[in-house]
């Protein structure tokens with residue numbers, strides 16, 4: 054009974070008896086401006102369910118979906134506590150009780166976008182690309198960056214693997230996740246380097262797989278890490294004016310990758326400069342799309358996205374996570390330009406230095 058939630062007892066207790074020290078850091082609680090969805094409140098409710106003091110009902114299951122997995126709470130926690138991990142266990146209990154939100158399940162099972170650029174890659178090889186849920190335009194730009202950077206033989210994983218199946222965890226389906234992870238592992242056999250276009254896949258492979266007893270033999274890197282050095286001096290300044298660079302939570306806070314995307318972006322700016330949000334790098338905001346939040350609570354998720362870009366208004370936004378870029382674009386509509394980092398930098402490559 055509530056086994057998975059029980060495994061999170063220590064984390065739940067830490068939050069329950071904490072004076073809400075990370076309250077200021079949660080982008081969801083800030084955007085929604087209510088106490089019910091602070092990290093402390095989400096965790097305390099889960100603790101009360103574990104203790105039998107609060108029923109596990111649809112309202113509680115719905116409240117647990119108010120988290121993007123951004124880990125800003127953990128970054129500001131003196132105990133290094135990990136609320137999303139506990140909340141995903143709580144969501145698993147909700148799924149087991151038949152209380153999963155249909156929108157969360159649909160998000161986890163959403164078909165990945167088709168990509169001719171990915172399908173054109175040879176199968177297998179020492180370097181393989183994981184496109185995740187990136188659109189074809191982003192995949193094509195990323196493949197161009199890789200070829201320019203000397204990874205001409207980059208291929209795709211075997212067995213039809215496109216992503217690391219990481220959405221299954223926040224969707225409360227850890228059993229399916231573990232089975233999918235083993236399938237992904239077979240698709241990566243023979244690879245010595247996995248290049249992830251979506252930082253979420255890199256986090257899933259390097260953090261979540263080991264937590265579930267699955268280890269990846271190959272090195273796992275985000276695209277920006279592997280092209281940074283080879284492409285220095287090979288990017289032309291093509292974009293006029295300043296841009297606001299936003300760290301995607303999973304690329305920055307969770308993988309620690311801050312400078313590679315900034316370096317190549319700076320080279321693509323003609324006269325302008327990279328502007329930073331007041332809170333940036335490991336304290337950076339959140340686009341609002343993670344952990345299914347944009348599917349279950351689209352209005353609040355759009356508010357989170359606009360809040361992340363609000364410190365420096367009007368100028369174009371650039372981010373290096375394809376899921377974040379797509380969500381920021383949807384949230385801003387026609388009011389602001391949002392560039393996907395890979396598309397922007399690929400368009401600035403100096404073809405004469407090929």
Ligand code: SF4
Pocket residue numbers: 067068069071072073074075076092093096126127129130131132133134135136
């Ligand atoms: S994550 Fe840390 S700081 Fe935030 S409520 Fe829990 S124990 Fe407190």
Ligand code: SF4
Pocket residue numbers: 078079080081082091092095119120121122123124125126127136137
């Ligand atoms: S991971 Fe982010 S959204 Fe979730 S509780 Fe922590 S700060 Fe809030």
